[in-house]
Amino acid sequence: DADVTQTPRNRITKTGKRIMLECSQTKGHDRMYWYRQDPGLGLRLIYYSFDVKDINKGEISDGYSVSRQAQAKFSLSLESAIPNQTALYFCASALGAGDLSTDTQYFGPGTRLTVL
Amino acid sequence: QQPVQSPQAVILREGEDAVINCSSSKALYSVHWYRQKHGEAPVFLMILLKGGEQKGHDKISASFNEKKQQSSLYLTASQLSYSGTYFCGTENGGSNYKLTFGKGTLLTVNP
Numbered sequence: 001d002a003d004v005t006q007t008p009r010n011r012i013t014k015t016g017k018r019i020m021l022e023c024s025q026t027k028g029h030d031r032m033y034w035y036r037q038d039p040g041l042g043l044r045l046i047y048y049s050f051d052v053k054d055i056n057k058g059e060i061s062d063g064y065s066v067s068r069q070a071q072a073k074f075s076l077s078l079e080s081a082i083p084n085q086t087a088l089y090f091c092a093s094a095l096g097a098g099d100l101s102t103d104t105q106y107f108g109p110g111t112r113l114t115v116l
Numbered sequence: 117q118q119p120v121q122s123p124q125a126v127i128l129r130e131g132e133d134a135v136i137n138c139s140s141s142k143a144l145y146s147v148h149w150y151r152q153k154h155g156e157a158p159v160f161l162m163i164l165l166k167g168g169e170q171k172g173h174d175k176i177s178a179s180f181n182e183k184k185q186q187s188s189l190y191l192t193a194s195q196l197s198y199s200g201t202y203f204c205g206t207e208n209g210g211s212n213y214k215l216t217f218g219k220g221t222l223l224t225v226n227p
Contacts, residue, residue, distance in 0.1 A: 033214075042118065042203060042219040043158070058214070090157060102146070102165065103213065105205075107157035 003027045004108035006091050012114045019078045021111050023091030030096035032074040033105065034058075034066060037088040046089075049074055050096060081115040088112050117141055119206045121218035128194050128225045136189040136221045138204030145209035147187035149178055152220075153200045161189075161202075166209075191223070199225045 004025045013019050023032065034046040045058030047066040055068060063085060067075045078085055089112075092105040119140045126134050138147060146165050150158040162173065164180040164187050175192045187206075191198055201222050205215035 040219060043217040045214060045216070048214055059216075102163055104148070104160050104163065105215065106160070109157050
């Protein structure tokens with residue numbers, strides 16, 4: 001079984017709708033991340049969480065919100081989806097112990113979101 | 117600020133070598149390398165730390181040049197399975213640990 005799972009894997013929605021993307025990890029990691037990937041732009045950080053009570057904005061958080069319901073679950077919401085939020089979204093987790101600079105991030109399979 | 121990767125794309129024949137560079141305008145503390153196959157999640161390759169040694173496994177290795185604020189990924193005797201997009205993620209130290217990823221280098225290995 002995959003260690004980091006994302007649901008749904010694909011979603012098509014309309015402008016103005018509220019959308020939630022979910023991420024779960026079974027690795028017992030403290031740190032979780034949400035990234036967005038657009039062709040030619042690489043991975044850009046939306047939000048990250050160091051534990052259930054610690055949530056931080058990334059470089060492109062406008063239009064997004066997150067919820068860390070438990071150590072294993074980190075959800076990303078688009079309050080009112082717009083077409084330029086069409087992208088591939090990845091969740092990742094990392095242990096969060098020891099030298100954090102060596103903290104490997106493990107990625108989920110991604111959610112392909114299309115906003116019409 | 118995003119690190120700059122070069123080249124943006126490279127095409128090789130099986131058995132040839134390639135070098136992918138990752139440069140930062142800020143002082144680097146660590147560099148993380150990932151490979152992503154089309155339609156899949158990025159997969160971790162290796163971490164280079166400031167002051168650390170060159171690392172490698174199999175025929176993929178990497179170095180960290182602190183003075184140039186640059187890391188290089190070396191792929192030798194490339195195999196078809198090496199095809200994919202390679203990303204570097206840089207971390208600039210401090211308590212707020214997070215990675216900033218480059219735009220990626222598309223590597224295509226042909227028979």
